[in-house]
């Protein structure tokens with residue numbers, strides 16, 4: 001509907017290509033309408049009173065005392081209008097803060113000066129994001145260095161990507177197409193070049209694209225995580241099939257963990273990330289602090305995302321009698337020569353462009 005507002009060669013608005021976009025546009029147009037009406041009222045008032053109380057008609061100034069009725073009206077009416085803005089904005093904000101359960105998860109790492117994308121199937125891209133149309137997509141975003149901000153105008157979604165923790169953002173694309181992707185937080189010399197494209201594909205095209213990329217892939221995200229897990233020596237203490245010196249990781253994901261200080265936390269992405277990079281931040285009840293080396297600076301954010309995917313894939317250890325077919329086999333894919341370092345990302349589907357890594 002707003003597309004009709006596009007001028008010939010100078011679009012006033014980016015395309016509208018997500019479920020959120022329409023709702024956010026409506027709020028935006030409401031704000032513009034209120035602003036326009038208020039501006040018109042004030043402007044008309046100024047002009048009207050300038051004529052009505054012109055010096056020629058009123059040679060002597062009249063002192064006008066207050067009117068309670070009038071003052072209440074101009075206080076309460078705008079207050080109600082602003083309450084509508086607040087309620088409407090808060091409603092959209094909360095809806096946009098909570099990704100739906102069936103959202104497809106994609107991982108984004110911001111790094112001076114590029115966006116690195118990782119898919120659960122192990123596919124990787126730089127400055128390109130492929131998503132199927134009509135599918136809610138949740139982005140889990142990390143920064144390798146400074147604050148970046150991930151922005152897709154056509155979807156009307158934007159979120160800061162702050163180093164030190166995960167930020168999330170979600171959207172449901174509604175129209176196949178190719179849309180701009182920006183970094184909107186000044187992050188250094190080449191900030192302006194930290195741009196890319198979002199490709200929204202039909203289901204069929206997406207499946208074709210996904211299977212087409214299999215060649216250069218070195219395993220699923222979880223398999224890549226398992227390689228990281230072995231390479232960093234996690235497997236020597238966190239034994240997967242029996243209790244080692246460190247907490248068992250099977251079935252850990254999204255489960256409550258009792259800490260030494262009596263608190264209980266949920267083992268979500270943020271907790272696992274923190275426990276890898278700064279293991280002494282939260283000590284699991286029954287274990288000693290200082291047992292695990294600090295991995296801050298040793299593992300890239302992309303590597304952490306892979307390890308989390310691996311831990312997520314570890315089904316709880318169940319008695320053999322109840323074992324279902326879901327139990328993922330603990331098979332270590334032989335790490336390829338380039339697999340060790342995540343920064344040499346020749347695994348990405350599209351050729352890594354010439355930007356510095």
Ligand code: CUA
Pocket residue numbers: 110113147148149183184185186187188191192194
């Ligand atoms: Cu990253 Cu600006």
